[in-house]
Amino acid sequence: MSVAPGPGHDPADPQGTSRSTSATIQPNILRYLVVVADERGVDLRPLLSQVGLDDIVMRSAALRVSYRQGSAVIRRALELTGDPRLGLKVGAAQHLTSWGLVGFALMADDTLRHAIETGVKYQNLSGAMTVWSTGVGEHGAFVLHADLPDPAIDPGVASFLIEEGFASVVTLSRLAVGPGFVPRAVEFSSPLPRQVDLYGALFGCPVRFGAPANSIVIDPAWADARMPGRDPVTYASTLEMLDAQLAARHDQQDLLEVLEVSVAQSLPVIPSFGEQARRHATSERTLRRRLADCGTTYEALAEGVRRERVEQLLLRPELTLRDIARRAGFSDERALRRAVRRWHGTSPVHLRERMLRGAGHTE
Numbered sequence: 001m002s003v004a005p006g007p008g009h010d011p012a013d014p015q016g017t018s019r020s021t022s023a024t025i026q027p028n029i030l031r032y033l034v035v036v037a038d039e040r041g042v043d044l045r046p047l048l049s050q051v052g053l054d055d056i057v058m059r060s061a062a063l064r065v066s067y068r069q070g071s072a073v074i075r076r077a078l079e080l081t082g083d084p085r086l087g088l089k090v091g092a093a094q095h096l097t098s099w100g101l102v103g104f105a106l107m108a109d110d111t112l113r114h115a116i117e118t119g120v121k122y123q124n125l126s127g128a129m130t131v132w133s134t135g136v137g138e139h140g141a142f143v144l145h146a147d148l149p150d151p152a153i154d155p156g157v158a159s160f161l162i163e164e165g166f167a168s169v170v171t172l173s174r175l176a177v178g179p180g181f182v183p184r185a186v187e188f189s190s191p192l193p194r195q196v197d198l199y200g201a202l203f204g205c206p207v208r209f210g211a212p213a214n215s216i217v218i219d220p221a222w223a224d225a226r227m228p229g230r231d232p233v234t235y236a237s238t239l240e241m242l243d244a245q246l247a248a249r250h251d252q253q254d255l256l257e258v259l260e261v262s263v264a265q266s267l268p269v270i271p272s273f274g275e276q277a278r279r280h281a282t283s284e285r286t287l288r289r290r291l292a293d294c295g296t297t298y299e300a301l302a303e304g305v306r307r308e309r310v311e312q313l314l315l316r317p318e319l320t321l322r323d324i325a326r327r328a329g330f331s332d333e334r335a336l337r338r339a340v341r342r343w344h345g346t347s348p349v350h351l352r353e354r355m356l357r358g359a360g361h362t363e
Contacts, residue, residue: 027065028098029129029164031058032090033077042080047073065295067149068304070129072343074157085198087160091167092202096175101242102126103172106227108235112177113142113223116169120144122242124249130165137215141184142223144169146214159190162214169216170203177225184219187211252294256301263305268329270306273298307343310336314352321348 030048037044045055051069078086096103102122109115120132130146137143146165148158166186174181182204192209199207262279263270276298277284291297306328313324325336340348 027053027058027070028094028100028126029090030065030070030073032093032098033074033086034058036086036090036093037077037081040081040083042077044073044077044080047076047080067129068307071153071157074160075154078156078160084156084159084193085163085195087163087165088167088198088202090160091164091169092171094168094171096172099126099172101238101245105235105238105242106172107176107229108231108238109227110230110232110235111223111227112173112181112218112225115176115227116142116144116223118239122246125242125245129161132165137217140220142218142220144216144218155190159193162188162190166214166216167202173222176227176229177222181222181225183216183222185215185217187213187215187217189214252290255290256294256296259298259301260305263302264309267306267309268327270302270329307339310340310348311351311355314348314355317352317356324348 030053034044034048048054048058051072053065053069053073078084083089096107099106099119102119102125105118105122106115109118117134119126120134123132129149131149133145133147135143135145146162148161153161170181170183170186185206185208186199186203187208189211190209196207196209258280259276262276271279273287274284277287280287288298291301309328310324313319313327319327321333321336325331325333328336330336330339337348340346340351344351346354
């Protein structure tokens with residue numbers, strides 16, 4: 001379970017930026033998405049290549065993708081498969097090893113409750129794209145909550161992420177403590193969908209829609225079930241490695257955010273890489289290596305900030321495409337059109353119409 005970069009400034013703020021452009025998420029969901037799509041006769045590899053994620057890159061243990069990259073791939077996968085419940089299937093296809101070192105720690109943990117709490121603590125390291133937290137419900141139930149880092153996310157992608165997260169938690173809990181595990185209830189804040197029978201078949205418990213929050217409710221008896229592979233020594237040593245990774249990740253995210261803010265504040269001019277290195281009192285070689293450790297490049301980061309700026313400006317109906325091109329640092333409207341088609345597969349005019357409708361603007 002992993003938290004994606006949180007939303008940044010107000011979309012109307014032309015100086016705003018967002019970590020959604022940074023490559024900070026392990027692509028576990030995308031790997032399993034490719035497998036599930038393959039089973040349905042849909043090859044997502046050309047789509048992944050379009051966003052810079054070819055087969056070789058996807059096999060790299062150091063790979064990180066941005067929230068924006070992940071969302072774009074998921075949105076297109078939903079369109080290509082025509083399966084609105086794709087998230088349930090991707091979540092159900094996973095194994096504890098898909099969560100890497102975090103999954104290993106969970107297997108060595110003491111109880112299911114504590115394993116889930118460990119997953120929440122280290123959620124930045126394990127590869128999902130939702131924000132997880134725990135609490136206590138009625139009659140002492142253990143409750144796992146899931147939220148989206150960006151409330152304005154595409155509804156189809158939002159449903160995919162919550163459903164994938166819940167399906168993976170229940171599937172992996174059964175692998176850990178036994179196939180008889182069932183939650184007391186699963187609650188979705190989304191409205192009642194079609195194919196509602198799929199939820200009951202997967203979760204094996206009452207499933208509610210239109211709830212105040214997205215939650216999995218677990219009876220205390222199951223929450224306190226002992227993990228078959230518990231090993232205190234292995235668990236402690238694994239946490240030491242996770243703590244070291246978490247500290248390194250914080251440093252990486254800080255670097256990415258500083259660079260994104262620098263680019264956003266400089267638009268329409270993008271500072272050269274050499275200038276950024278001087279600002280950080282480091283060599284270009286060292287800065288390039290640090291960005292490679294984050295799984296990205298300065299060019300990709302600047303492209304992400306520019307893309308976000310264009311999307312922010314398109315929400316302002318009073319601006320012409322020429323105005324937007326100039327403010328986002330494009331040479332002319334044609335360059336802007338080419339970029340928007342590369343990012344979204346449509347024209348700036350159609351993208352603006354879609355965004356304004358989604359934001360509640362009326363003619």
